[in-house]
Amino acid sequence: MIPEIGHLALIIAFVFAMGLAVIPMWGAVRGNSAALNLAPTLAMGVLLFVGIAFAMLAVSFLKDDFSVAVVAANSNSLLPAIFKFSALWGNHEGSLLLWVLILSGWMAAVSWFSHGLPSVMVARVLSVMGMIAVGFLAFSLLTSNPFERLLPNIPLDGNDLNPLLQDPGLIIHPPLLYMGYVGLSVPFAFAIAALLGGRLDASWARWSRPWTNVAWGFLSLGIMLGSWWAYYELGWGGWWFWDPVENASFMPWLMGTALVHSLAVTEKRGVFRAWTVLLAIFAFSLSLLGTFLVRSGVLTSVHAFASDPERGLFILIFLALVIGGSLLLYALRAPTVASRINYTAVSRESLLMVNNLVFTVSTIIVLLGTLFPLVMDAFSLGKYSVGPPYFNAVFVPLMALVMPFMAVGPLSRWREDSAARWLHELLVPGAVVVVFALALPLLFGARFNVWIALAVLLSGWVAIGVLKDLWRRLGVGSGYGLRWQTLTPSFLGMATAHLGFASVVMGAVVVTQLNEERDLLMKVGDVEFLGGYRFELTALSRQAGPNYMADQAVFEITQGDKAIATLVPEKRRYFASGQMMTEAAIDGSVWRDLYIALGEPVEEGAWAVRLQFKPMVRWLWLGGALIGLGALLTVADRRYRRQSTSQSAAIAEATGLAG
Amino acid sequence: MRVKRFIPLAGFALLALLLFKGLSIDPTALPAARLGQPFPDFSQPELLTEEVIGASALQPRPALVNVWATWCYSCRVEHPYLLALAAQGVPIYGLNYKDESEKARQWLSELGDPYRLNITDRDGTVGLDLGVYGAPETYVLGPDGVILHRHVGVLDEAVFERDIRRFFAAPGRVAQASAQEGGE
Numbered sequence: 001m002i003p004e005i006g007h008l009a010l011i012i013a014f015v016f017a018m019g020l021a022v023i024p025m026w027g028a029v030r031g032n033s034a035a036l037n038l039a040p041t042l043a044m045g046v047l048l049f050v051g052i053a054f055a056m057l058a059v060s061f062l063k064d065d066f067s068v069a070v071v072a073a074n075s076n077s078l079l080p081a082i083f084k085f086s087a088l089w090g091n092h093e094g095s096l097l098l099w100v101l102i103l104s105g106w107m108a109a110v111s112w113f114s115h116g117l118p119s120v121m122v123a124r125v126l127s128v129m130g131m132i133a134v135g136f137l138a139f140s141l142l143t144s145n146p147f148e149r150l151l152p153n154i155p156l157d158g159n160d161l162n163p164l165l166q167d168p169g170l171i172i173h174p175p176l177l178y179m180g181y182v183g184l185s186v187p188f189a190f191a192i193a194a195l196l197g198g199r200l201d202a203s204w205a206r207w208s209r210p211w212t213n214v215a216w217g218f219l220s221l222g223i224m225l226g227s228w229w230a231y232y233e234l235g236w237g238g239w240w241f242w243d244p245v246e247n248a249s250f251m252p253w254l255m256g257t258a259l260v261h262s263l264a265v266t267e268k269r270g271v272f273r274a275w276t277v278l279l280a281i282f283a284f285s286l287s288l289l290g291t292f293l294v295r296s297g298v299l300t301s302v303h304a305f306a307s308d309p310e311r312g313l314f315i316l317i318f319l320a321l322v323i324g325g326s327l328l329l330y331a332l333r334a335p336t337v338a339s340r341i342n343y344t345a346v347s348r349e350s351l352l353m354v355n356n357l358v359f360t361v362s363t364i365i366v367l368l369g370t371l372f373p374l375v376m377d378a379f380s381l382g383k384y385s386v387g388p389p390y391f392n393a394v395f396v397p398l399m400a401l402v403m404p405f406m407a408v409g410p411l412s413r414w415r416e417d418s419a420a421r422w423l424h425e426l427l428v429p430g431a432v433v434v435v436f437a438l439a440l441p442l443l444f445g446a447r448f449n450v451w452i453a454l455a456v457l458l459s460g461w462v463a464i465g466v467l468k469d470l471w472r473r474l475g476v477g478s479g480y481g482l483r484w485q486t487l488t489p490s491f492l493g494m495a496t497a498h499l500g501f502a503s504v505v506m507g508a509v510v511v512t513q514l515n516e517e518r519d520l521l522m523k524v525g526d527v528e529f530l531g532g533y534r535f536e537l538t539a540l541s542r543q544a545g546p547n548y549m550a551d552q553a554v555f556e557i558t559q560g561d562k563a564i565a566t567l568v569p570e571k572r573r574y575f576a577s578g579q580m581m582t583e584a585a586i587d588g589s590v591w592r593d594l595y596i597a598l599g600e601p602v603e604e605g606a607w608a609v610r611l612q613f614k615p616m617v618r619w620l621w622l623g624g625a626l627i628g629l630g631a632l633l634t635v636a637d638r639r640y641r642r643q644s645t646s647q648s649a650a651i652a653e654a655t656g657l658a659g
Numbered sequence: 660m661r662v663k664r665f666i667p668l669a670g671f672a673l674l675a676l677l678l679f680k681g682l683s684i685d686p687t688a689l690p691a692a693r694l695g696q697p698f699p700d701f702s703q704p705e706l707l708t709e710e711v712i713g714a715s716a717l718q719p720r721p722a723l724v725n726v727w728a729t730w731c732y733s734c735r736v737e738h739p740y741l742l743a744l745a746a747q748g749v750p751i752y753g754l755n756y757k758d759e760s761e762k763a764r765q766w767l768s769e770l771g772d773p774y775r776l777n778i779t780d781r782d783g784t785v786g787l788d789l790g791v792y793g794a795p796e797t798y799v800l801g802p803d804g805v806i807l808h809r810h811v812g813v814l815d816e817a818v819f820e821r822d823i824r825r826f827f828a829a830p831g832r833v834a835q836a837s838a839q840e841g842g843e
Binding site (some may be wrong): 074139236276278281285292312313316320323326327328330331332371374375377378519520521578580596599601602608 | 660664667668671672674677678680681682735738739742743765766767770771778797816
């Protein structure tokens with residue numbers, strides 16, 4: 001009964017979404033305020049019924065209802081309850097439902113926080129989001145019904161959740177990532193609404209900016225967690241693979257990065273308007289494209305969902321309608337009159353344009369690399385795979401290129417600035433950074449490492465830019481005391497995110513350059529030295545977990561006379577699937593991770609073991625978290641809460657729906 | 660001026676066409692020309708003996724040809740299952756693909772050696788002739804030396820039982836396996 005309630009709720013949600021897609025849009029065209037004002041109610045209706053459907057599926061998972069096909073395929077009665085719950089989104093059908101739930105959550109948030117906006121705008125935005133919801137609900141109902149039953153042959157037990165996914169990381173990684181992915185639908189909807197209304201101005205940019213920052217912040221956090229999960233769960237210590245599915249989430253992030261910066265220019269200066277609209281369309285289009293790539297089976301990947309050409313065709317048609325439609329609208333409606341607002345080549349506008357160029361080119365580079373195998377295949381030119389060497393060779397220089405500008409950006413002035421002033425501001429700090437760049441790499445190892453020197457130079461430069469800006473804002477040395485009020489959430493968020501970026505670069509370069517690893521055959525009592533630490537295998541044993549059996553090895557790690565850690569890596573065999581899983585053991589700290597993974601038992605009492613010493617690897621995720629949190633912090637800025645305009649007040653009064 | 664605004668739309672139209680074409684392609688499928696063809700002849704050193712061998716050295720058959728490398732992490736995942744298969748008597752030949760022979764030998768001595776012999780393919784030329792897409796990959800070589808099947812990705816028990824067992828099973832089992840396949 002419960003799955004049927006869920007299915008019914010999903011159908012009702014679809015009806016609400018249809019209403020939302022049509023009625024307010026019709027109201028906006030005809031000037032019918034009753035129809036306009038229905039938008040928030042309809043959005044709430046979608047949220048309510050998708051929420052019910054989601055809850056019913058969750059109950060089916062928690063109650064081990066193996067008559068439901070997804071539950072039988074992805075859960076097991078022995079699975080711990082928390083994983084039964086997260087198993088809901090460890091598969092195509094359930095994750096699609098999560099996608100729609102988060103989309104309706106964003107719709108509800110837009111209707112909740114947009115009291116100050118003209119109701120025509122809110123109606124258009126929600127209606128555009130409603131159209132997206134229609135597409136995804138139809139996709140779910142027609143091709144991927146999560147409530148499909150296995151009747152009459154109900155399995156006695158489920159197939160179990162893929163052991164790789166039986167991990168706390170999976171409980172939060174997909175929801176965070178989807179918050180970001182789907183959240184980009186909000187700036188997209190704002191852009192479409194603005195194009196429809198012919199109102200692409202600074203206030204449009206101010207309305208969509210906080211939403212963009214939040215979505216992009218969640219996307220950053222989601223990607224960061226995904227990388228962290230891969231690092232400790234896949235068992236071999238890698239943190240980024242340029243896998244098509246990773247790229248699918250990375251492309252919207254790159255485009256979002258450009259969008260976040262471009263919106264700043266549009267809001268403050270009113271320039272780049274058409275470009276910003278285009279970026280908003282692109283960012284969400286890449287989210288949709290990612291969904292297509294992951295679920296259609298056109299590309300091979302380690303973590304693609306079970307693919308199905310029918311589903312692929314459905315998403316492709318949807319993609320063509322949404323992206324094709326919005327780009328057509330852009331072609332017809334984007335402002336063609338060149339902006340009258342001027343700026344010179346040496347100005348903050350230009351620096352932000354560099355950011356936009358670099359991130360757009362990076363997105364295209366990643367897109368080309370991701371689609372290249374498909375292109376070659378489509379023209380029967382052979383089978384190819386594009387690996388990390390391509391991406392690293394193109395992507396790393398691009399990031400290095402943008403960093404010199406990152407330090408100057410926050411210090412620069414709008415409209416017109418002078419290179420002499422930049423030189424004056426940054427000469428001394430720049431010289432300090434150069435000294436550090438030459439000296440610090442020597443501390444890491446006996447040999448001077450050019451790459452680390454470069455990383456210190458560029459990251460230090462970015463950090464200096466942030467600190468110098470902080471210094472100037474506070475008015476240190478001006479004799480009037482510190483001006484704390486200048487530290488707005490906008491500024492603090494930007495500063496945090498930029499420092500985070502510098503941290504990611506440091507972590508990535510140092511761990512790539514100084515990583516040490518050794519594959520060994522070890523018996524109890526064997527000792528090995530790595531990175532200045534002594535690893536001793538002291539015991540081997542076998543332990544039973546709730547749904548698996550594990551071989552455990554105990555390692556005592558010491559440095560000189562000092563005990564550092566006891567690490568217990570495991571090799572697990574899961575009962576239901578018979579799958580083997582490597583559970584790595586990690587001793588982490590700010591400066592280095594010690595990473596041990598068990599390979600295979602090779603002979604009696606001896607195991608293949610991989611020991612790794614990974615310096616500064618945590619800076620990657622710390623930086624990722626700072627980027628995400630920085631973006632979220634900007635929303636607290638006061639100017640986003642003073643949104644009401646005289647125009648919106650007038651419309652609200654006219655329709656009798658003030659506030 | 661106006662025309663410029665249509666560039667993104669045109670770009671997307673091309674992309675959509677490509678994706679549409681992509682839907683009808685199975686990325687893991689072997690180029691059709693290779694299936695049913697004999698294993699391409701080669702002349703490469705064996706990994707351990709360093710003696711130059713050719714396709715005729717791949718005896719007995721039917722057998723598996725497994726493409727692997729020490730830089731390939733999935734190969735490490737797959738390795739124990741290959742050991743198990745070899746222990747069951749399934750002949751497996753290795754194609755050590757774009758790898759350093761020294762590391763490869765060390766790998767085999769540390770993790771165990773499931774291979775009857777290993778073709779050293781440092782430059783990937785054999786892989787190119789074969790149409791290798793990446794490692795790991797596994798090919799089924801029929802009794803007459805013809806390629807019967809290709810699997811891209813990690814070979815595990817489920818894949819072997821579903822797709823490959825039938826090439827090795829007794830005649831009765833073969834009939835059963837193809838009947839199952841027809842029923843799917």
